[in-house]
Amino acid sequence: MKQETFVYFIGTAGAGKSTLAERFHQWTNVKGIDSILVNLDPGAENLPYDPDVDIRDWISLKEVMESHELGPNGAQIACADLLAVNTDEVKESIESFKTDYVFVDTPGQLELFVFRNSGRIIATTLRPQQSVVCYLIDPILAKSASGFTSQLLLSVFTSFRLGLPQFSVLSKSDVLEKEDLEQVLSWADDAYSLESAVQSEHSSMYRQINEDIVRMLIDFQSHSKLISTGSKEFLGIEDMYTMIQMLFAGGEDVLSD
Numbered sequence: 469m470k471q472e473t474f475v476y477f478i479g480t481a482g483a484g485k486s487t488l489a490e491r492f493h494q495w496t497n498v499k500g501i502d503s504i505l506v507n508l509d510p511g512a513e514n515l516p517y518d519p520d521v522d523i524r525d526w527i528s529l530k531e532v533m534e535s536h537e538l539g540p541n542g543a544q545i546a547c548a549d550l551l552a553v554n555t556d557e558v559k560e561s562i563e564s565f566k567t568d569y570v571f572v573d574t575p576g577q578l579e580l581f582v583f584r585n586s587g588r589i590i591a592t593t594l595r596p597q598q599s600v601v602c603y604l605i606d607p608i609l610a611k612s613a614s615g616f617t618s619q620l621l622l623s624v625f626t627s628f629r630l631g632l633p634q635f636s637v638l639s640k641s642d643v644l645e646k647e648d649l650e651q652v653l654s655w656a657d658d659a660y661s662l663e664s665a666v667q668s669e670h671s672s673m674y675r676q677i678n679e680d681i682v683r684m685l686i687d688f689q690s691h692s693k694l695i696s697t698g699s700k701e702f703l704g705i706e707d708m709y710t711m712i713q714m715l716f717a718g719g720e721d722v723l724s725d
């Protein structure tokens with residue numbers, strides 16, 4: 469039986485999860501690696517790909533809105549809670565493809581997958597021993613030091629909740645001016661430069677908190693290994709692939725045969 473590697477794309481709304489999942493899938497096609505795309509967003513309207521496994525086959529946001537007389541926000545939450553009910557069917561459907569890589573696109577809003585129980589149930593049921601989270605940092609939200617720190621904290625919460633191996637990427641990096649991109653990458657390389665940048669944004673009453681936050685980020689190593697990605701020419705995808713191969717070292721590299 470094939471030993472699939474699951475890659476979960478997680479990040480705030482609009483961070484570029486669906487687009488990056490699709491780009492990675494295309495890249496594997498070019499490289500001759502077998503992969504499938506799984507959509508776990510019941511509320512997805514305009515996906516930039518045609519999913520191989522689609523949660524919307526089991527859960528319809530529109531039907532949940534009608535049957536429970538809910539508005540779109542309430543229905544999104546109800547749908548997120550229903551995700552776990554269909555885990556066995558989703559697992560069976562994924563396994564039927566007998567593939568090497570499973571790219572899992574998660575609901576638009578991060579909290580629906582990370583903070584509610586369903587996400588955790590899915591991530592620990594499907595194939596936790598060969599799963600990795602690709603956490604997307606939205607560059608627009610990372611331009612200021614406090615914004616970037618907040619994004620790193622969200623990635624720590626994600627790792628804390630799901631308990632899976634995780635790495636971060638700076639998505640949509642083409643939307644940043646060159647200087648802003650360099651700034652964000654330099655903060656990612658050096659947590660202490662991030663700390664002093666946050667310090668200069670806030671008054672000194674936050675000094676101790678800033679120090680504590682930076683120490684925690686270093687402990688979680690969430691500040692390091694930030695890979696720049698963007699829609700152009702598969703930017704960063706090969707680095708992501710290498711990172712995943714390294715994480716599961718000892719596993720078979722499907723590219724090498």
Ligand SMILES: Nc1nc2c(ncn2[C@@H]2O[C@H](COP(=O)(O)OP(=O)(O)O)[C@@H](O)[C@H]2O)c(=O)[nH]1
Nearest residue numbers: 481482483484485486487576640642643698699
């Ligand atoms: N410039 C640029 N735009 C992107 C990139 N990736 C995604 N987008 C755009 O950002 C928006 C949100 O992307 P999407 O993948 O739907 O984000 P999601 O909500 O995290 O799944 C869409 O309008 C995409 O076309 C990128 O690499 N560069």
Ligand SMILES: [Mg+2]
Nearest residue numbers: 485486575576
């Ligand atoms: Mg999406």
